[in-house]
Amino acid sequence: MTVQILQFGTTGQLGVELLRQAPGHDVSVTALSRAEADLSDPAACAAKVREARPDVVVIAAAHTAVDLAESETELARAINAVTPGAIAAAAAEVGAAVINVSTDYVFDGDGGAPYPETAATNPLNAYGRTKLEGEGAVAAANPRSLSIRTSWVVSPHGKNFVKTMLRVAAAGNPLKVVDDQSGRPTSAADLAGFILQIAPKLAAAKAGAPLFGLVHFANSGEVTWRDFAIEIFAQALGDQAPEVGGQKTADYVTPARRPLRATMDLSRLEQVYGFTPRHWKEALGDIVAELRAAT
Numbered sequence: 001m002t003v004q005i006l007q008f009g010t011t012g013q014l015g016v017e018l019l020r021q022a023p024g025h026d027v028s029v030t031a032l033s034r035a036e037a038d039l040s041d042p043a044a045c046a047a048k049v050r051e052a053r054p055d056v057v058v059i060a061a062a063h064t065a066v067d068l069a070e071s072e073t074e075l076a077r078a079i080n081a082v083t084p085g086a087i088a089a090a091a092a093e094v095g096a097a098v099i100n101v102s103t104d105y106v107f108d109g110d111g112g113a114p115y116p117e118t119a120a121t122n123p124l125n126a127y128g129r130t131k132l133e134g135e136g137a138v139a140a141a142n143p144r145s146l147s148i149r150t151s152w153v154v155s156p157h158g159k160n161f162v163k164t165m166l167r168v169a170a171a172g173n174p175l176k177v178v179d180d181q182s183g184r185p186t187s188a189a190d191l192a193g194f195i196l197q198i199a200p201k202l203a204a205a206k207a208g209a210p211l212f213g214l215v216h217f218a219n220s221g222e223v224t225w226r227d228f229a230i231e232i233f234a235q236a237l238g239d240q241a242p243e244v245g246g247q248k249t250a251d252y253v254t255p256a257r258r259p260l261r262a263t264m265d266l267s268r269l270e271q272v273y274g275f276t277p278r279h280w281k282e283a284l285g286d287i288v289a290e291l292r293a294a295t
């Protein structure tokens with residue numbers, strides 16, 4: 001049976017990848033842009049769910065501007081927590097399951113990584129706090145919900161570290177990249193593929209099934225931002241790769257604090273969903289190839 005998905009968000013990295021890959025799965029996706037469903041308006045978004053009566057709702061939009069969230073905290077809370085909760089409640093009313101996307105920034109990264117889903121949370125910034133509130137709101141409103149925590153999302157489109165590094169290198173400016181924060185890069189395409197693969201299973205699962213709750217999703221491997229930049233240049237620019245200097249987090253002041261090592265444990269992904277993520281370098285290869293093909 002074709003699973004009906006209602007997707008919030010069409011233009012972000014994940015939203016674009018979900019729409020690209022949906023034709024390869026037994027799903028029918030109705031996707032709502034910001035103009036059609038503004039996540040700062042919980043009642044309007046909940047009404048869209050009641051109207052569409054889907055099998056599964058996927059929340060692919062979020063307030064993702066980590067530094068801006070420090071000064072736009074109420075807006076970030078509405079988009080990342082209040083509205084996901086309202087969407088999840090409306091989904092429960094119409095019998096729909098919910099897939100919400102969260103972040104490794106729920107962890108402080110001060111020790112204990114790689115963190116399993118059961119590890120204590122302690123977000124260091126407003127973005128992480130509002131996403132953690134979102135996880136709680138969604139779970140409380142709908143027992144048939146799953147929050148997928150992901151990290152360092154990259155793709156050939158939108159705003160992300162791969163594109164930023166290549167742009168800065170092309171401008172010929174000297175590069176210094178933080179070398180004391182590490183994590184797991186995640187291909188938006190791989191995350192989208194996982195979501196589309198599990199959506200029919202969630203549509204069929206009853207409340208209490210192990211598929212619901214929380215899961216960590218990232219590509220395998222772990223790297224610092226600096227070494228990630230070095231690999232991006234090696235793959236994209238080969239001999240022309242620029243030098244990448246290092247920088248300490250403490251010397252690179254940003255409005256939002258970031259965890260030094262919020263790396264997530266991925267065992268549950270494998271044990272409960274049977275999904276083995278590929279290495280981030282391999283996923284990066286696909287992104288670089290697509291960017292190269294587009295130039």
Ligand SMILES: NC(=O)c1ccc[n+]([C@@H]2O[C@H](COP(=O)([O-])OP(=O)(O)OC[C@H]3O[C@@H](n4cnc5c(N)ncnc54)[C@H](OP(=O)(O)O)[C@@H]3O)[C@@H](O)[C@H]2O)c1
Binds near residue numbers: 010
């Ligand atoms: N990017 C990362 O490194 C990262 C890391 C960990 C977790 N995550 C999580 O992964 C998920 C997907 O992230 P992403 O990288 O795909 O995000 P993204 O590329 O930054 O895109 C954000 C999306 O949210 C939409 N949006 C923002 N405010 C909105 C509003 N008020 N109403 C409706 N739509 C709104 C944007 O629409 P417009 O185009 O109209 O602005 C855009 O489609 C998010 O839940 C994010 O928190 C991301």
